[in-house]
Amino acid sequence: MRISIAHSTVYRYEPPANGAVQVLRLTPRNHDSQYVARWRIDVSPDAQLAMREDAFGNITHVFSAARPLPEIRVDVDGEVETQDGNGVVRGTAERFPQSLFLRDTDLTRADAAIRALAEEIGTANGCIPLDSLHALMRRLHDEIAYDTALTNTPMSAAEAFALKRGVCRDLTHAFIAVARCLGIPARYVAGYLQLADGITEQEAGHAWAEAFVPDLGWVGFDPANAICQTDAYVRVAVGLDSLGAAPVRGARYGISAESLEVAIKVGQ
Amino acid sequence: MFDEMQGSEQSRQVVRPAYAALWDWLGETKPDVLDFRRREAELLFRRIGITFAVYGDAEAHERLIPFDIIPRILSASEWDVLHRGLVQRIKAINAFVNDIYHRREILKAGVLPEDLIFQNPVFRPEMNGQKVPHDVYVHVAGIDVVRTDAETFYVLEDNARTPSGVSYMLENREIMLRLFPELFSRYRVAPVEHYPDELLQTLKSVAPSAASSDPTVVLLTPGLHNSAYYEHSFLADKLGIELVEGRDLVVKDEVVHMRTTEGLKRVDVIYRRIDDDFLDPLVFRPDSALGVPGLMSAYQADNVTLANAVGTGIADDKAIYSYMPQILKFYLGEDPILKNVPTWRCRESDHLTYVLEHIGELVTKEVHGSGGYGMLIGPAADRATIAAFCAKLKSNPKDFIAQPTLALSTCPTCVEDGIAPRHVDLRPFVLAGRDRIHVVPGGLTRVAMPKGSLVVNSSQGGGTKDTWVLDR
Numbered sequence: 001m002r003i004s005i006a007h008s009t010v011y012r013y014e015p016p017a018n019g020a021v022q023v024l025r026l027t028p029r030n031h032d033s034q035y036v037a038r039w040r041i042d043v044s045p046d047a048q049l050a051m052r053e054d055a056f057g058n059i060t061h062v063f064s065a066a067r068p069l070p071e072i073r074v075d076v077d078g079e080v081e082t083q084d085g086n087g088v089v090r091g092t093a094e095r096f097p098q099s100l101f102l103r104d105t106d107l108t109r110a111d112a113a114i115r116a117l118a119e120e121i122g123t124a125n126g127c128i129p130l131d132s133l134h135a136l137m138r139r140l141h142d143e144i145a146y147d148t149a150l151t152n153t154p155m156s157a158a159e160a161f162a163l164k165r166g167v168c169r170d171l172t173h174a175f176i177a178v179a180r181c182l183g184i185p186a187r188y189v190a191g192y193l194q195l196a197d198g199i200t201e202q203e204a205g206h207a208w209a210e211a212f213v214p215d216l217g218w219v220g221f222d223p224a225n226a227i228c229q230t231d232a233y234v235r236v237a238v239g240l241d242s243l244g245a246a247p248v249r250g251a252r253y254g255i256s257a258e259s260l261e262v263a264i265k266v267g268q
Numbered sequence: 269m270f271d272e273m274q275g276s277e278q279s280r281q282v283v284r285p286a287y288a289a290l291w292d293w294l295g296e297t298k299p300d301v302l303d304f305r306r307r308e309a310e311l312l313f314r315r316i317g318i319t320f321a322v323y324g325d326a327e328a329h330e331r332l333i334p335f336d337i338i339p340r341i342l343s344a345s346e347w348d349v350l351h352r353g354l355v356q357r358i359k360a361i362n363a364f365v366n367d368i369y370h371r372r373e374i375l376k377a378g379v380l381p382e383d384l385i386f387q388n389p390v391f392r393p394e395m396n397g398q399k400v401p402h403d404v405y406v407h408v409a410g411i412d413v414v415r416t417d418a419e420t421f422y423v424l425e426d427n428a429r430t431p432s433g434v435s436y437m438l439e440n441r442e443i444m445l446r447l448f449p450e451l452f453s454r455y456r457v458a459p460v461e462h463y464p465d466e467l468l469q470t471l472k473s474v475a476p477s478a479a480s481s482d483p484t485v486v487l488l489t490p491g492l493h494n495s496a497y498y499e500h501s502f503l504a505d506k507l508g509i510e511l512v513e514g515r516d517l518v519v520k521d522e523v524v525h526m527r528t529t530e531g532l533k534r535v536d537v538i539y540r541r542i543d544d545d546f547l548d549p550l551v552f553r554p555d556s557a558l559g560v561p562g563l564m565s566a567y568q569a570d571n572v573t574l575a576n577a578v579g580t581g582i583a584d585d586k587a588i589y590s591y592m593p594q595i596l597k598f599y600l601g602e603d604p605i606l607k608n609v610p611t612w613r614c615r616e617s618d619h620l621t622y623v624l625e626h627i628g629e630l631v632t633k634e635v636h637g638s639g640g641y642g643m644l645i646g647p648a649a650d651r652a653t654i655a656a657f658c659a660k661l662k663s664n665p666k667d668f669i670a671q672p673t674l675a676l677s678t679c680p681t682c683v684e685d686g687i688a689p690r691h692v693d694l695r696p697f698v699l700a701g702r703d704r705i706h707v708v709p710g711g712l713t714r715v716a717m718p719k720g721s722l723v724v725n726s727s728q729g730g731g732t733k734d735t736w737v738l739d740r
Binding site for chain 2 (some may be wrong): 019021022023047048050054055056060062066095096097099100102103104171179194240246249250251253
């Protein structure tokens with residue numbers, strides 16, 4: 001599938017900020033079922049964009065400015081060729097052994113409820129990883145209501161699981177937390193999803209999880225949609241949690257109010 | 269019990285040679301003179317304002333650490349062993365940290381279990397593959413050493429993050445020189461006053477390749493409310509470098525600058541006394557207001573050196589500690605000169621069983637605790653305390669280690685009713701630069717003031733002493 005993506009992010013500062021630094025994880029890499037045909041990243045005001053790779057192999061760009069800024073605009077525009085890998089993701093940039101992805105973070109730390117769910121799912125599925133993960137994906141999809149009102153409310157996996165509401169980020173965190181309890185390495189993926197209903201305008205990027213299944217490798221699970229990764233997914237960055245894979249992490253100097261506007265278009 | 273002045277209990281008649289002149293001097297000096305000097309020392313410390321904020325103590329947020337005027341004395345040959353042992357240790361630690369964040373040979377060789385690294389909160393995945401200037405990660409280490417007899421020194425802890433206490437080493441010496449010139453005239457004591465110069469040289473020697481021949485070094489402090497703020501300002505002053513907080517630094521085009529009255533000035537080396545977690549909100553804790561946004565990107569671009577490097581906590585983790593002899597062997601092919609305290613890792617079930625059965629004889633510590641917090645000294649604890657601690661231990665065994673209670677050496681110390689032996693440890697400060705490892709002869713001797721106490725931590729009422737290393 002050929003997927004075109006346009007993603008613009010505008011930060012407005014009132015009064016203008018005295019400067020800003022941003023780390024962008026907005027550039028996908030190739031893997032066996034993903035080929036980046038065209039990709040462009042533009043930032044205004046015009047500034048040097050240093051491209052590097054982070055510790056997880058994600059491509060990063062760092063933007064910095066030390067002058068008054070009324071706004072920062074980040075525009076991403078590109079086209080990616082994808083293939084359906086039956087959920088399995090091969091040929092990715094791997095910088096760690098899988099076992100690193102059993103590591104806890106503040107956002108994915110299990111609590112008693114999450115541990116109980118892990119135990120229940122593990123027992124019901126005879127501790128077979130692939131079966132457990134499918135069951136987990138369905139379970140979270142059914143149990144946690146999708147609620148976009150929570151987009152800007154940072155929550156941990158445990159909080160989202162207790163609240164039973166959240167966005168794709170929260171479902172993904174919960175998925176990761178339970179998988180790790182089951183001893184299955186799991187990680188957060190930030191990217192884009194082309195919707196099946198033909199709607200191209202989206203308010204936010206997408207997020208899902210990858211879990212490491214013996215004999216298969218990394219498999220993409222999308223608990224928000226209860227399906228495994230298909231050719232409708234464009235994988236941009238991975239991390240231990242949403243912070244590690246965040247498309248933008250930034251800070252500004254000076255005291256000003258920030259407003260954010262995101263426009264995403266994903267379509268053929 | 270080994271006393272550093274009077275030796276073991278069997279040989280109490282003979283004063284050990286290094287202490288002979290001190291013994292004579294103590295005999296000649298009247299108690300009221302000693303007492304007068306003691307009060308004078310306290311007055312001097314108050315005037316300097318050297319205090320230590322104690323966490324969890326609402327009454328007295330800052331208080332004076334007791335200073336004992338009787339020096340602790342190490343002979344040249346004793347220091348020689350310590351020195352060689354410390355240099356060996358720091359070499360291995362730097363090789364280990366470098367390996368952990370690059371090739372991970374030690375894991376491939378099966379010397380350490382992988383999860384002890386990857387699941388360890390002090391391991392920093394963000395440092396993976398990050399090159400640091402001259403492969404030096406730990407530039408300043410404070411290695412805690414205890415002694416159990418004339419020949420035996422143990423390393424108790426490797427402090428490889430942001431060890432503090434060196435200001436006490438320097439202040440203690442200054443005050444002793446002022447108060448007891450006649451005692452110094454009886455000894456040839458190796459100087460420690462050049463520590464700030466050595467530290468500055470060390471820091472400059474690891475500047476990034478892009479820096480000028482006279483690199484700009486700053487000391488980054490979390491600020492006034494940090495327990496070691498006094499030391500931060502003291503050291504910045506002694507080194508003649510700027511003391512900065514996160515908000516004084518700004519990153520532009522992957523270069524760190526300091527805001528000055530004349531505009532921005534490039535910074536090459538940051539002697540940071542802020543924990544990893546707070547260094548850069550764009551990489552670590554996003555809520556940190558103490559750090560510098562973008563700092564890690566400048567670090568990655570090799571435009572700035574952080575001392576110590578990020579992620580060095582993996583080398584002083586208490587669970588890793590138990591593997592130090594194997595770590596030394598693996599990287600240096602040598603046996604450790606300084607002993608490691610035998611350590612039970614409660615993450616291993618047979619070790620846990622042993623620890624639970626012998627908890628009354630052991631010192632059990634939380635792996636990530638420090639400053640004497642989260643620690644149980646079995647022989648000194650009552651039943652209720654032990655029971656409560658065991659419950660904690662059982663609920664999360666992998667967070668604990670246990671060690672035998674060591675009979676720490678004692679040193680003569682001024683107490684209420686005269687001079688009496690009190691238990692001590694020693695924190696020498698090891699500096700590792702581009703091609704030189706330096707240990708200033710001496711360190712911080714901490715002394716447990718209550719009779720019989722083994723807890724020397726200043727947060728738990730420990731005091732300090734000047735540490736004399738004798739020149740040959």
